Amino acid sequence: MKPVNVGLLGIGTVGGGTFTVLRRNQEEITRRAGRAIVLKMIADKDLKKARKLAGKNTIVTADAMEVVNHPDIDIVVELIGGTTVAKQFILKAIKNGKHVVTANKALLAIHGNEIFAAAHKHGVMVAFEAAVAGGIPIIKALREGLTANRVEWIAGIINGTSNYILSEMRNTGASFAEALRQAQALGYAEADPTFDIEGIDAAHKLTILAAISFGIPMQFDKVYTEGISKLAREDIRYAEELGYRIKLLGITKRTPKGIELRVHPTLIPARRLIANVEGVMNAVLVKGDAVGATMYYGAGAGAEPTASAVVADLVDVTRMHTADRKHRVPHLAFQPDALTNTPILPMSEVQTSYYLRLRAFDKPGVLADITRILADSGISIDAMLQKEPSEGEEQVDIIMLTHETVEKHINAAIRKIEKLSTISGKVVRIRLEELNRN
């Protein structure tokens, strides 16, 4: 059978990995796909590097548009990243009737609706397994493996850099700054780590997961995003004492009032499987109404793990391109005319539990004042930890875990607590999820 011709845009980490995997496993991949998948063209500004990678039958160019416009190319793989030129190339490829495979989560989270509409119009596939959680086939699980289910919620460790930092902080007692430096030294964090540590990368991925789970458009601008850069090591330690771990989770949940979309540090019970996902690994926990809880675990980044997802998409597109357009797996899991505009719940309306750390003067009546304020706001306390004051200190740490309440209510209560003369400084508030309920 005629081979499938692939044009690759960008030979950075993932592009290089894709090249390696396609070459090394060529025979096995062909045995699966039923026809050869051939890297026909490579575009990269670094022509020298591209020529070094390319086989003798691979055309090398510095101009990505040349690949996108080449009549022999069946599938364009976009691994340039970013939301500017990558978008132009993808839209042009779609217009030219070419299928697209991309790992570009930022682009899909922000311009996905436009891209998928174009793909639908031109009858091509845009595959994006590599955009979320690297090599873990989570897009496939959600779009195809769990089609029987009404997805209730998803909670994912979907940023390896921040999970590495949190693991380091817990295992070594390091501060955030120290753990970040360690992550940078090991190549797990970039020189400018903002996207990873501030939860933006996780928010991109969560946007995609929510869209395909609930049949809603991409709505990156509505994701509540809070990173890990302000986490203190004592909170990790106190959480541990109470039987919890702190993870940066992307959470999306269907509620009667709307869909929750939020990325933030979260206390979760240490005995949960997902709490034991350490280092740069990723894991996505999916609760479906029929299947119950399922979890998907693996490497969320890296050359070959991400290439594993890119190549799986190439095989998928190769297998599916003869199916009539109406019968292919829909881009967003639901048929394009079956997306809904379920509202996204504002963060102030989200209902969850909380970890609170207060610094209080060790005086009679302090606890009474705090618990009164919480009770007046209808917030009940699930657990409490009061530390002995250190030698010569007048202040003590009080840690409280609340039962579920609404975010705006806890915020109001915190403002009142902070005004108490017996409380010093700000109240630390971290959300807490048991991950065991609907």
Next chain:
Amino acid sequence: MKPVNVGLLGIGTVGGGTFTVLRRNQEEITRRAGRAIVLKMIADKDLKKARKLAGKNTIVTADAMEVVNHPDIDIVVELIGGTTVAKQFILKAIKNGKHVVTANKALLAIHGNEIFAAAHKHGVMVAFEAAVAGGIPIIKALREGLTANRVEWIAGIINGTSNYILSEMRNTGASFAEALRQAQALGYAEADPTFDIEGIDAAHKLTILAAISFGIPMQFDKVYTEGISKLAREDIRYAEELGYRIKLLGITKRTPKGIELRVHPTLIPARRLIANVEGVMNAVLVKGDAVGATMYYGAGAGAEPTASAVVADLVDVTRMHTADRKHRVPHLAFQPDALTNTPILPMSEVQTSYYLRLRAFDKPGVLADITRILADSGISIDAMLQKEPSEGEEQVDIIMLTHETVEKHINAAIRKIEKLSTISGKVVRIRLEELNRN
């Protein structure tokens, strides 16, 4: 679009669950599949029960062959189980040009090659996600999600009953018999639990996993199978003291000498994620050369979790049936003409590590004799635990963990050790896997 008409054979636990899930999530499933999936016919000998379940537009019959031969039926769902009549119905459905969805692992493990050959000949799909690990989309992950990879090995907790029993033994100190009774009382084990506790059910599933991972035919008769019924509670405790847990694992591994296919109790490091999979839950750990280790976790049995997989297959078949035959996902992941006859490695040639428990008289020279025998067989010791003799006892338990060796060598060494006059009774031997290497 015209609905897809499904005929359901058997309304036991999974059949009932399929009915429930299809009805409850009808709207959502249609939004995904692009057309309605309609339960047009039900066959069950219990006509009363079938009529109670059926909607007014569903034809009920006691004769499964009537469903299989009905011209309106597009997909036959076989949930009868067993390897006799189920096989006849499936082969007839295939001959009639109908697609088949089945949860029948025993049938596929034993007669899969014949069934898939028939399906290939008649150009129909036989989908079987529900046959392995219930609602976890592991078949899809292996056949489609990880197509870029050369699978190196798989280790799976793929029998919930035995995992429940092992969890109970560890958590409560119960004996095997007590934990089994508890499992039976809770409905996790059947009155005749042989298939579950002796590893046969796991061996069925492992046969299927190995076939689609390595592109080999189903070879159930070549699986080495050892169950958990002879496990003593002290071995679970000693393993724990050494930092290990005992799980019934299905293991298949590609080695230069052949493919390993084995089900047996296995010590694994307690810190591994899969060691923390408790109760009736299932998990499959897959090591691919590109993606590294990935793990898939969820409910391995039960009405709705298994129905989740059955319905996902229905959606898949609905989506794929317009693709030309050569481009559909091949049944065994590899194209039918691309299967290989890689040999299966006999158990005596398998290389792994071992936990040994010996009951020895507390006399000088005992250890020297044992370690000499092991050293002569080229077996080196990784860790040792010698217990103090109980009051009034003359014998002590000695526990040894070995480095990797070949099974026939450890067996020979054990025979020699058992002949020592200082050793009382049989040596307990349990295999040990670190699950961190190639």
